[in-house]
Amino acid sequence: MARTTNPACRSLEHVVSRRSIVHGFGAFGGAAGLAGIAGHGLGLCGGLAASTAIAETVRAGGKRVLVIFLHGGVSQLESWDPKPGTDTGGPFRAIPTSVPGVHVSELLPHTARQMHRLSIIRSLDTRNGDHARGQREMTSGRDQPAPLDYPHLGAVVARTSAPAGFSLPGHILVRGGGGGAGTSAYLGPRYAGVVMEDGQPPAHTARPDALSAEADRRRSLLRSRMNDRFAGRRRTADTDAYTQSYDQALDLLEQRHVFDVTRESQRDQDRYGPHEFGRHCLLARRLLEHGVPFVQVNHSNYDTHHENFDFHIEQLGEFDRPFATLIDDLTIRGLLDDTLVCVMSEFGRTPRINDRYGRDHWGTAWSVVLGGAGLQRGAVIGRTNANGTAVEDRPVDHGHLFHTILRGVGVDSHGTFHVAGRDHPIADPAKGPIDELLA
Amino acid sequence: MSESPAIDPTKIREVLAHKHGRPLVSCCWDPRDRFICFGAENSAAEGYDDLLFRLALASAGTPDAVVPCTGGHDSWAWSLAIAPDGATLVSGGYDGRLCWYDLAAAAPRAARAIAAHDGWVRCVRISPDGRWVASCGNDRLVRVWNVADGSEVSRLSGHESHVYHVAWRPDGSALVSCDLKGVVKEWDAAGGACRRDLATAAPLWTYDKQFRADIGGARAMTFRADGAQLALGGMTKVTNAFAGVGQPLVVVLDWTGGEPRLVEAKNSGNGVTWGVAWHPAGFWIGLAGGGGGGWLRFFKPDAADDFHAFKLPANGRCMALAPDATRVAVGMADGSLRVYALHA
Numbered sequence: 001m002a003r004t005t006n007p008a009c010r011s012l013e014h015v016v017s018r019r020s021i022v023h024g025f026g027a028f029g030g031a032a033g034l035a036g037i038a039g040h041g042l043g044l045c046g047g048l049a050a051s052t053a054i055a056e057t058v059r060a061g062g063k064r065v066l067v068i069f070l071h072g073g074v075s076q077l078e079s080w081d082p083k084p085g086t087d088t089g090g091p092f093r094a095i096p097t098s099v100p101g102v103h104v105s106e107l108l109p110h111t112a113r114q115m116h117r118l119s120i121i122r123s124l125d126t127r128n129g130d131h132a133r134g135q136r137e138m139t140s141g142r143d144q145p146a147p148l149d150y151p152h153l154g155a156v157v158a159r160t161s162a163p164a165g166f167s168l169p170g171h172i173l174v175r176g177g178g179g180g181a182g183t184s185a186y187l188g189p190r191y192a193g194v195v196m197e198d199g200q201p202p203a204h205t206a207r208p209d210a211l212s213a214e215a216d217r218r219r220s221l222l223r224s225r226m227n228d229r230f231a232g233r234r235r236t237a238d239t240d241a242y243t244q245s246y247d248q249a250l251d252l253l254e255q256r257h258v259f260d261v262t263r264e265s266q267r268d269q270d271r272y273g274p275h276e277f278g279r280h281c282l283l284a285r286r287l288l289e290h291g292v293p294f295v296q297v298n299h300s301n302y303d304t305h306h307e308n309f310d311f312h313i314e315q316l317g318e319f320d321r322p323f324a325t326l327i328d329d330l331t332i333r334g335l336l337d338d339t340l341v342c343v344m345s346e347f348g349r350t351p352r353i354n355d356r357y358g359r360d361h362w363g364t365a366w367s368v369v370l371g372g373a374g375l376q377r378g379a380v381i382g383r384t385n386a387n388g389t390a391v392e393d394r395p396v397d398h399g400h401l402f403h404t405i406l407r408g409v410g411v412d413s414h415g416t417f418h419v420a421g422r423d424h425p426i427a428d429p430a431k432g433p434i435d436e437l438l439a
Numbered sequence: 440m441s442e443s444p445a446i447d448p449t450k451i452r453e454v455l456a457h458k459h460g461r462p463l464v465s466c467c468w469d470p471r472d473r474f475i476c477f478g479a480e481n482s483a484a485e486g487y488d489d490l491l492f493r494l495a496l497a498s499a500g501t502p503d504a505v506v507p508c509t510g511g512h513d514s515w516a517w518s519l520a521i522a523p524d525g526a527t528l529v530s531g532g533y534d535g536r537l538c539w540y541d542l543a544a545a546a547p548r549a550a551r552a553i554a555a556h557d558g559w560v561r562c563v564r565i566s567p568d569g570r571w572v573a574s575c576g577n578d579r580l581v582r583v584w585n586v587a588d589g590s591e592v593s594r595l596s597g598h599e600s601h602v603y604h605v606a607w608r609p610d611g612s613a614l615v616s617c618d619l620k621g622v623v624k625e626w627d628a629a630g631g632a633c634r635r636d637l638a639t640a641a642p643l644w645t646y647d648k649q650f651r652a653d654i655g656g657a658r659a660m661t662f663r664a665d666g667a668q669l670a671l672g673g674m675t676k677v678t679n680a681f682a683g684v685g686q687p688l689v690v691v692l693d694w695t696g697g698e699p700r701l702v703e704a705k706n707s708g709n710g711v712t713w714g715v716a717w718h719p720a721g722f723w724i725g726l727a728g729g730g731g732g733g734w735l736r737f738f739k740p741d742a743a744d745d746f747h748a749f750k751l752p753a754n755g756r757c758m759a760l761a762p763d764a765t766r767v768a769v770g771m772a773d774g775s776l777r778v779y780a781l782h783a
Contacts, residue, residue, distance in 0.1 A: 072650070072681065084514075085481060087461070091515040091533035091559075177651050276651075301650035306683030306729070309533075313559070313577065314652050353462070353480065355754040355772035356683050356729055 062161045063373055063409035064288050064335075067153065067296040068323065068343045070315075071178030072303030073134070075349035075359050077388055078105050078312040080367035081122045086387040088351035091309055099378040107316040110324035116378045117327055117336060118371035119437060123382020123391040126347060126398055129361030131303070134346025135179050141402020141427050152182025153405065154294040155191035156426060160411045161293040167251040168258060169194040169202070170293045174280045177300025186419050193296070199280050201259035205252065220250065258290045259283075272322045281322040285329055288339055302345065305358040330372065340373035340408045344401075351388045365391045368401065374408040374439050381437055399431030407433040444765060444782035446720040448737040448747045454766065455499055455778035459492070463770030464515050468759040471525035472496065474542065475759065475768050476508070477776055478516030478530065491516040491530055493547060494776065511538030511549030520565045520572060522586055529572050529586070531560030537574055539589065551589045555582060562604045562660075567611045571628065575602035581616045583628050593631040597624060603656035608666045608694075617657035617671055620644045623692065638699050640690040643673035647680035654680040659715040659726070659758075667694055668740060670723055672712030675703065687712040687727035691740070702743060707734040714758030716767070718781070722746070726769060728754040733771065735779070751777070 075090075077083055082094040082105045094103035097115035104112050104120075128134050133144060140150040151159075158170025173181050173193045181193030194202050207216055227243050257263055261283040272278035280297045287295045299319055304311040323343070330336040348366025349359035365384045371377055382394035406413040406427060413427040465478035475494045491508040498504040514533035521528050521542060528540040528547070535558055539551040556576030563574045571592055575581045581595035581602055600619035607614055614628040621640035624633050644655030659672035669692045677685035687704040689712055702723075704712070708731015716724045725736040733751030735758075738744065753773035760767050761778075768778045 087480070089481070091480075091517075093514060093534065177649070301652065301681060303650065303681045305681055307654070310654075311652055311681065355462070358683070 062163050062291075062293060062338075064161065064292065064339045065153065065157045065294045065373075065405060065409055066284055066288060066339055066341045067139075067294075068319075068341070069135075069139075069178060069296055069298050070302050070319070070343065070345045071298055072131070072301040073345045073347045073349055073361060074302040074316075075304065075308060075312055076122070076365075076367040077349070077351065077359070078107055078308070079316065080104055080120050080369055081384055081388060082106075083351075083386070083388045088353065088387040088389065090353060092312075099380075102378070102380055105316075107312060108320050110320045111327075114324045114327040117331060118341070118369050119376055119379040119381065120367055120369050121381045121396060121401070121434070121437070122367045122384055123394045123396055124348070124363075124366045124368060124398075124401075125391050125395045126363040126366075128347055128363040131346050131361075134363065137398040138344050138346055138401070139182055141399050141431070143399070143428070148183050148185055151185040151187045151191065152193060153402065154182045154193050154296060155184035155187050156406065156411070157294040157409065158191045159187050159417070160406075160426075161409060163291070166291065166293075168255060168287075168290060168292055169252075172196060172287055172292055172295050174199055174283055174287075174295065174297045176276050176280050176298050178298035182296070186422075186424055187417065188419070196259060196283070198276070199261060199283050201256060205256050205259070207253065220246075255290075258287065261286060271325050273318075275318055277318045278322040281326045285326055288330070288335060289333070302349075304349065305354070305360055306356045308349065308353070308357060308359040310357075327371070336372040338373055338409075340375060340405055341369075341371050342401075342405060343369040365389065370405070370408070370437070372408075374410065375404075376437050376439050379437060381434060394434075396434055397431075399428040400434050403427045403431055403433040404437055407438055443763065444780075446718070446764070446781050447783060448722070448724075448735075448749070448781050450783040451735065451747075451749050451779050451781055452783075453777055454780045455496075455776075457494055457499060457505070457776040458774065459505070459776060460774045461489070462772045462774050463756055463776060465517055465519050465530075466757045466759045466768055466770040466776065467519035467521050467528070468761055468768060469521055469525050469542065470523050470762050472762050473525065475776065475778075476519050476521065476528055476542075477757075477770050478519060478532075479774075480515060490514075490532075491519075493528075493542070506546060508540050508547040509549070511540070511552050512536055518560065518562045520563045522565050523567065523569045527586060529563050529565065531555065531563040531574050531576075533559045535560060535576065537563060537572070537584065537589075539586075553584075553589050555584070556580060559601075561602065564605050564607055566607045566614075566628070567609055573605045573607065573614050573616075573628065575605045575616055577601045579618070581605055581614070581624075581626060583614070593629060595624075595626045595628075595631055595633070597633045598622060600653070601656065603658065604660040604671070606660045606662055606669065609662050609664055610666055612666075615660070615669060617643075617660055619653055619656040621655060621657070621671075621673075621690075623657075623669070623671070637669070638692050638696065640671045640673070640692070640699060642675045642688060642699070642701055643671060643690060645675075645677040645680065645685070647677060650679075650681050652680055654685075658711055658713050661715055661717060663717045663740070664719060668692065669694060670715045670717070670725075672715040672725060674711045674729075675701070683711070683729050684709050685711075685729075687725070687729065687731075687734075687736075689715055689723065689725050689738070691723075700743070702738050702745075704734065704736055704748070705744060707731045707736065707748060710734075710754075713756055714769075716758060716760040718760065719764050724758070724760070724767060726755045726758040728756055728772070733769070735767065735769070749779075 083089040097112040154171035162170040184191035272282040347363040350362040403413040416423040461479040512532040516530040537555040538549040540547040558577035583592040598618040621643040623637040657671040674685040675688040689702040710729020714726030727734040733755035735749040737747040753771040757770040
């Protein structure tokens, strides 16, 4: 305790850093604004009526973004832009979707029935085939950013969309393989991604077994009294922030159940399936229902240089049903109107099939899927040529996508963040949103 | 009647190179030595009729030597089998269908197409007596059909992952199957019961923890002529499933039990064993293809290594032995079908 109130420990950065060490993450703010939601017992009973009522409460708090990141680079030809019967098309057929005239790969039968709630961009030309660069570009909206130059989309959404007093992390990564947490760059550690590794609660959010609840309460009371005594003589903004961080952490510990997907009904767990990605999609629904502004779920892996078709059967076989169930649930629960969903990768895969039945890295003509919030539904933006080797209409890239996602959740993407005396454009000023995709 | 040449794999030489153009995915040699049939990745130019072909060996090299086998699949014809009398070709495709063709017809067209599996048909094999055709696929089923009329004989369930290959014991007494995880089952083909699980070919399967995916399965499987051994081809020691970093492997199982014997391709680089055949001169032939290029490998039943390996000009994807065992055909990723003589 003496160290935590050491008057020499003055910098906000140090305070935040120590908070991160103590609690395993540093991206939460405000008071326990969702305590009431926790009190509703969301997910414990799985009751739709209760969930809908809570969804109305959550909607009042702001819009949210869900990114499903298919790590390694999903093949657009085996997913959103099939080219059957061509030299590049591979063995799978195209199937109709719930949008007349729009087809997707036969590997996505459940998702096909949700396409009237989603839109496809088939004209991404990101001119990149490097994994790390692709991850950074797609999630920062900038061209070739250095690792810490620009904040991850999650940090931007957490900063712009978290309601006042929101006490859960605003930027959560449910990591099932793939890359790590997104950087918050100049926005500060408060908005950095909090990782739920393999869907487990963030580290250090449980009271140690050796510490009884009563001892914990008394310890907190002692800290509070010492803080008050110190503040009475040498109160500063930094000490206030420090004190607040502890209060926030305590609030968060009270809400640890939010991260526990096993509290969802058995029926829902069965609907989403027993495998990892199914559990993670259900966890994403739970986090969104509790108002978390940005959730990213990684699904790994799609880097199929070898036996692309076998692996896409396996991976998209995992992806399809839980994702479709999630879209259906968000719709039924009234959350899709305020939740923007994006399925992206770092790039697509080559139209050319290599001599090992694989497809390689390809950023020249590929696809992403978006839906919900302020976006058109059932649209197809852009077009590739007959065998998918080039964009023929409406080329766009990560910069346009970044603007579009932010605009879709009501953020002025041409605005700026004012941080530490400097203005930082929220998105690439040289780009703009895909206007025809905005509702 | 001419005398058969002395078989010597070390004298292997190319005797035919048919340039099809599109990469090949399957091939099968007519038991009457008239044709080789092959499946190819489809192309925009020819649409769905550009999937399965018949090459007449007698006229190879002439414009009329190759004709398409039409009207069956709308996806790649992944596995082919020809009845022992040479009358019927049966193909299985990614589209889940089995298709029947009159092999000797001037323009073969599917006489029958049935929805055999939910998803990819990975293998078709006709019984030694020519009565039945067994198929397997991603629906985890093995199914047995009458060759004569396409009616179902039995449906064999019990595998817990995609079924990659089937093989008939040469005396027709048993049907075996192998799945993604190397589980090998012996079936009563008529009755539908699983008789036993053979020693598992587990070295053929890996769960890649980094990429979070399974890789494995028998990509080839066949019996020794006397039925005493079963050889399964695939990949082992996988360190990067998605880049295909692993060793081509043949697993040899004794029919009467015992531990499996592993024959790795030690000198052919990364890849998969895509074909395996027993040669009546007393050795196995394996076809390896992958990052290390294409190789034909030759090894004895009791050996742990090749006694000869032959580098192919491109990755091999499928292999068929001629009925007189003097030649072997390889379908390649470069769009060629090449035939090699196994003698001087």
